[in-house]
Amino acid sequence: MSLDYEPRIIGFLCNWCAFAGADLAGTTRTGYPSNIRIIRVPCSGRVDPLLILKAYQQGADAVLIAGCHPGDCHYVQGNYFARRRFALLRQFLDYLGIEKERLRLEWVSASEGRKFARLVKEMTEEVSRLGPRKDTVRRPVKVATE
Amino acid sequence: MTVNITEQIQEKAREILSSGQVELIIGYQRASDGVTARPAFIRKAENVAKLIFDQTCTHNLAKYAIEHRGKSMAIVAKACDTFGINVLIQENQIIREKTYVIGVNCPGVVEVSFGQVGDKLQYRCQICQEHAPAVYDYVAGDPVEEKPLGFDPYIKVKVLEALSQEERIAFWEKHFERCIRCYACRNACPQCYCTECVVEQIDPDWVGIPIQVPEKQIFHVIRAFHLAGRCIGCNECERSCPVGIPLSLMNMKFSQDVEDQFGYKPGRDPEVCAPLATYQPDENLGIGG
Known part of the structure; x- marks a missing residue:
């Protein structure tokens, strides 16, 4: 692991809470590491395990899924389904050799800009400590041509 | 008899x-x-x-x-x-x-x-x-006497879980490398019935064409995940695999976790909702916070 290793984190943020929370972190000028690449999704329940695997395959070091707090989901129950889904997937990926720390599901409300910034900071530190992924779900990144 | x-x-x-x-x-x-x-x-x-x-x-x-x-x-x-x-x-x-x-x-x-x-x-x-x-x-047929097993049915999963991360990666790489993506495991599975399988979709192209370990691993993870809480353990996938990949070890890992966390075994009663199609609002699954 070289000293200038910078982890890449893909963040799937729900449109209604977590994305607004990240927005707030920006408008209030709360600094957070630029290692996260944010993808806006309608709901944390929309995130298919396939999206996560695709992110890993394209070279992501970790994936963050952030959605509304339980009970606050815009679609009433999307985050509950997401919770069950990723609880299983996380254990399974660990079984195949992708550490549990590399997949996180967190609840961030629209007013929790600071929490979002803290999460990204925490995750970046944690993944930097873990270093590059050692498993085999990875291939050289090719630039897509339209 | x-x-x-x-x-x-x-x-x-x-x-x-x-x-x-x-x-x-x-x-x-x-x-x-x-x-x-x-x-x-x-x-x-x-x-x-x-x-x-x-x-x-x-x-x-x-x-x-x-x-x-x-x-x-x-x-x-x-x-x-x-x-x-x-x-x-x-x-x-x-x-x-x-x-x-x-x-x-x-x-x-x-x-x-x-x-x-x-x-x-x-x-x-x-x-x-x-x-x-x-x-x-x-x-x-006559009822078969149910004998206590005497050992953990998920013992093979537990043995693999106990290995170090490097050993697990090497174990799975060794097996995924041999996969020829014939999809026999999917075709033999009684629970796989989508008319268009996600791994064969061309647009969007989720799982690429190359027969290389990353694609094969994504295929296997998705196949196993789609059976989470649905796999009944008939092991037709593993039996039909031409290169002998231990697919049951993936299916059994999910079966074990589903049983531990949700107390659910698929196929026992069609009236009980599948674990990933339902939820408890206040459950603690060690994720989300």
């Missing part, structure tokens, strides 16, 4: 076929190699004598029920096959009223390959603790 079950099945099949209750019997017949069994599709009462049942009848015939959905049919089903039928009923893939299930009190099936019949029970039968069918209209 073997003769007994065969005769019972034939008699019942003749009765329901000639009365017009069903138009098709899906059962087992002797394969061309003379020792193993193969699926049989009987439409005429005079062909009923072809039907057999013995310890070589390894196929899960629930798979064929999907192909003939909508028809009134009878299926010869071992205990684990009836779980598969239950899952299909639960997911509205087959109609219970149109499906006549000839359940078999299954003594377990032995390892078979073309022209060869072993004398050892298959691993899934060694760890089987439910030998009686869960859904049936008629039961053939």
Whole structure:
């Protein structure tokens, strides 16, 4: 692991809470590491395990899924389904050799800009400590041509 | 006992076929190699004598029920096959009223390959603790005595879990490397019935064409995940794998986690909601915070 290793984190943020929370972190000028690449999704329940695997395959070091707090989901129950889904997937990926720390599901409300910034900071530190992924779900990144 | 079950099945099949209750019997017949069994599709009462049942009848015939959905049919089903039928009923893939299930009190099936019949029970039968069918209209055979297992049915998963991360990565890489992406595991699975499989979709192109480890690993993770809380452990995937990838180790990991966390076993009761299609608002799964 070289000293200038910078982890890449893909963040799937729900449109209604977590994305607004990240927005707030920006408008209030709360600094957070630029290692996260944010993808806006309608709901944390929309995130298919396939999206996560695709992110890993394209070279992501970790994936963050952030959605509304339980009970606050815009679609009433999307985050509950997401919770069950990723609880299983996380254990399974660990079984195949992708550490549990590399997949996180967190609840961030629209007013929790600071929490979002803290999460990204925490995750970046944690993944930097873990270093590059050692498993085999990875291939050289090719630039897509339209 | 073997003769007994065969005769019972034939008699019942003749009765329901000639009365017009069903138009098709899906059962087992002797394969061309003379020792193993193969699926049989009987439409005429005079062909009923072809039907057999013995310890070589390894196929899960629930798979064929999907192909003939909508028809009134009878299926010869071992205990684990009836779980598969239950899952299909639960997911509205087959109609219970149109499906006549000839359940078999299954003594377990032995390892078979073309022209060869072993004398050892298959691993899934060694760890089987439910030998009686869960859904049936008629039961053939004598009830099998349920003996306590004496060891953990998920012992193989636990052994792999106990290895270090590097060892696990190496273990799976060794197996995924051999995969030829023939999709036999998916095709043999009675719970895989999507008309367009996500791994074959071209637009969006989720799983690429290369036959390389990353793509193969994504395929296997997605296949296993789509069976989370649905896999009944019939092990048809592993049996049909031409390169011998231990797919059951992936399926059993999910079965174990689903059982531990949600106390759910698929296929026992079609009225109980599948774990990933429901939730408890205040559960703690060690994730989300």
